Structure formats: structure tokens, C-alpha cells
Amino acid sequence: MADKKARLTVDGLEEAIELPVYSGTEGPDVIDVRPLTGQGLFTYDPGFVSTAACESKLTYIDGGNGVLLHGGYPIEQLAQNADYLEVCYLLLNGELPTAEQKETFVNTVTNHTMVHEQMSHFFNGFRRDAHPMAIMCGVVGALSAFYHDSLDINDPHHREVCAYRLIAKMPTIAAMCYKYSIGQPFIFPRNEMSYAENFLHMMFSTPCGEYKVSPTLAKAMDKIFILHADHEQNASTSTVRLAGSSGANPFACIAAGIAALWGPAHGGANEAVLVMLNEIGDEERIPEFIQRAKDPNDPFRLMGFGHRVYRNFDPRAKVMAQTAQEVLEELGIENDPLLKIAKRLEQIALEDEYFVERKLYPNVDFYSGIILKAIGIPTNMFTVIFALARTIGWISHWNEFHSSPNKIGRPRQLYTGPKQRDYPAK
Numbered sequence: 001m002a003d004k005k006a007r008l009t010v011d012g013l014e015e016a017i018e019l020p021v022y023s024g025t026e027g028p029d030v031i032d033v034r035p036l037t038g039q040g041l042f043t044y045d046p047g048f049v050s051t052a053a054c055e056s057k058l059t060y061i062d063g064g065n066g067v068l069l070h071g072g073y074p075i076e077q078l079a080q081n082a083d084y085l086e087v088c089y090l091l092l093n094g095e096l097p098t099a100e101q102k103e104t105f106v107n108t109v110t111n112h113t114m115v116h117e118q119m120s121h122f123f124n125g126f127r128r129d130a131h132p133m134a135i136m137c138g139v140v141g142a143l144s145a146f147y148h149d150s151l152d153i154n155d156p157h158h159r160e161v162c163a164y165r166l167i168a169k170m171p172t173i174a175a176m177c178y179k180y181s182i183g184q185p186f187i188f189p190r191n192e193m194s195y196a197e198n199f200l201h202m203m204f205s206t207p208c209g210e211y212k213v214s215p216t217l218a219k220a221m222d223k224i225f226i227l228h229a230d231h232e233q234n235a236s237t238s239t240v241r242l243a244g245s246s247g248a249n250p251f252a253c254i255a256a257g258i259a260a261l262w263g264p265a266h267g268g269a270n271e272a273v274l275v276m277l278n279e280i281g282d283e284e285r286i287p288e289f290i291q292r293a294k295d296p297n298d299p300f301r302l303m304g305f306g307h308r309v310y311r312n313f314d315p316r317a318k319v320m321a322q323t324a325q326e327v328l329e330e331l332g333i334e335n336d337p338l339l340k341i342a343k344r345l346e347q348i349a350l351e352d353e354y355f356v357e358r359k360l361y362p363n364v365d366f367y368s369g370i371i372l373k374a375i376g377i378p379t380n381m382f383t384v385i386f387a388l389a390r391t392i393g394w395i396s397h398w399n400e401f402h403s404s405p406n407k408i409g410r411p412r413q414l415y416t417g418p419k420q421r422d423y424p425a426k
């Protein structure tokens, strides 16, 4: 129920329009603008900068104070104390699991990690040099061709089975994308391994030899999964919700999310950060790139900087920066030249008036690529890993959408095209 009102006066309308105002548990109040349609008016908000598209209980972001909460828990505490599957349970169920609930959840996920053997033939249609995100989009969308027993979106049990399947199979499919691109055979998951350990095993083991997974790298991988798990109504999650609103099956909706994530302004930024750092190549060239980033006529942007919501540090970037240092020290490459360029770039940007004025801080993508590169993951797999980790966010929002009465999403527009006219007589 609305606890406040907004009154809108519009030139040409005799009376002010009264609009309900709702308050959440955190964050800005929202004005319910639905009555405007009855007055022949739409709101106008390209890029949805000021639009609350839905109600959600999953994740809260305070961009001004650099706060990110999942189920009320700060991301820093989750990254420090939980593991990724605990965060998956939290996002799906709204509470952290008890020890018993966690054991059941982990066992269920572990026993769904294989994909249908027919799936492996699907890869053969791709060129070996296909971008792994292109393969990911196709293979995940194709999952709906295999799992007919969990496509009833109105059945909570079907939705739960889909969630388990997607959480469990994304690492397997991601590793298959990598193996296919380097011409190595697919490696089966191992049930005795933890989620992150299993992923690194499937990425780097071969039939000729077991890849010994370093506990530090497995922990860093798990932390990267946690930091990318969910982020409110970002572009790819909004895509999944909109696709879900048409009644599309969950696998098709997640494939739509993967496609949206791929863009360099969104999840593709982690790959673009590494490309940029390599292009800079030397600390001496940083001023040249800073100048380009500030030039309104140059499309170049400092990848890994800025955020639609965070007008302060992205709390994930802080955790990521610390993890990068730990991983590089563990690997004895703390003097990694790219890390040095990244640190110098961050320092210069944070002192430069252009970035300070626009509140452009390093975001989650700025350091993640450095960690992934240090682990040995190729740059073109970075966004695939983002998609792997974000799958829980996508499917949790999709599930939340279908858990209450809903309708198809259908935005309107400000039409500025030609007025009605007749087809010219022949």
C-alpha cells in the first residue's frame, strides 16, 4: 500500500495527477507512474537511469556509498566467509543454508554437473576459433532441447530443477568451450571436488595428466564467482527478466542474458580491460590513454572504470584488488607488468579531475582480468566466467519474477517519426 503521494501538475491538465509513492526496506522511494497512461501520458527514461522496473528482495546496491548486499549480507563479508554455493543458496532461498541444507544443496549440484552426451556433438558445428561466448550462447540455449521435464515455468519444482541444472552445468559447458577452442578433449567433472576446484580441473586437466588445483587459486576462483553472482537489475539481468516475462523457457532466458552480458560496456569489459592494458603496454603511455578517454570525440573509454550505479568505489573491485595481490604473490608474479600498469592507471585516474568529477572509479571488471590471466585463463574466456558466475543471479531473478503474479514487459516510446500519410497514388 502506498504510504505517500506525489502530485504532478502538467500544463494543459486542469487537475494535478496524484501518484502513489512506495518505500522499500532500503533505497529511494518509488513513484508509481502507472496512472499516467490513463491521462494519455508516458514517462520518458532512455537507459532506465531513473526507473525501478520491478520489486525485488534479492540484492541491494547503494551506489553513493559503495554498498552491495545479497539477502542483506554485505558482499565483503560474503566474499570473506562464504563460498559460492552458499551464496547461490542465499540468492535462491533468501537465507544462508544451515550445515545440513548446504550439504544437500552441494550434493544435488555436484550430481548434476555432467551434460547430456549428445551435447558434446553440438560443439562440432562451431569453428575452433569461434569466440567462446558465441558457443556459450548457442549451447546454453540448446539445453531447452534436452530437458523437457523442467520447462513448466509455473511449477516451482520445475523452476528449482532448472536452477540446479544451470548452476551445476555452467562450469562444465564453460570448460567445454575452452577445451573445444584449443582442440583438447572435454574433461569430465569429478564429484569429489569443490565447485571452483572442479571448474579449474575441467579447464586444465587432460586425459594424459591430472592438473593439481592449487587451493589458493581455487579459493580465488570461488571468490570471483561470488563477486559476480548478482547485481540487481543490470542490463543482462533485466534482459533475462524481460525474456522470462514472455513465458520463454529458463534456458532460452539465460541464453538471452549471456548475449546481453557479452557487450564491452557490460560483462565484456573484463576482456576489454586486458586488451586495453596490453595496448597501453608501458606506464609511460598511460597519459596518452587517459587523454583519449577524456576526449569526447574519441570513442575510447577507460575499460574497467565507471558504473551506472556506483558513484563511489565498487565494493567488489576492492575485494578483487586484494585477491589479485594474493594470487600474484602466491604465483610469485607480484611484479606482473600488467598489474603495475593497472595500479598506476588507477592511481592517475583517481587523481584526475575528469574522473573525479564524473565519479568514475574502478569497477568489478578492472582487476578480475588480471587474476584470471594469472590463473592461466585466456582473455576470450573472461566473459564466459562472468556468465558462469552470474547464472545464479539471472535464474534467481527469473524465479523471483515467476513466483508472483506477473505480466509481459512491454515498454512504450516517444514517437518522433512521420505523421500518418497516404501511399502515393500510382
Ligand code: SDX
Pocket: 230, 231, 233, 234, 235, 264, 265, 266, 267, 269, 293, 294, 300, 301, 302, 303, 304, 305, 306, 307, 308, 309, 358, 360, 363, 364, 365
Ligand atoms: C558491469 O549495471 C551493472 O550492475 C553492471 C555490472 C554487473 O555486475 O552487472 O556492474 C557489470 O557492466 C560493470 C561495468 C563494466 N563496463 C566498463 O568498465 C566499460 C567502461 N565503462 C563505461 O562504458 C561506463 O562507465 C558504463 C557503461 C559502465 C556506465 O555508463 P553510464 O552510466 O551510462 O555513464 P555515462 O556513459 O553516462 O558516463 C557519464 C560520463 C560521460 O561523460 P560526459 O558525457 O558527462 O562528458 O562519464 C564518462 C562518459 O563519457 N565516462 C567515461 C567512462 N565511463 C563514463 N569516460 C571515460 N572512460 C570511462 N570508462
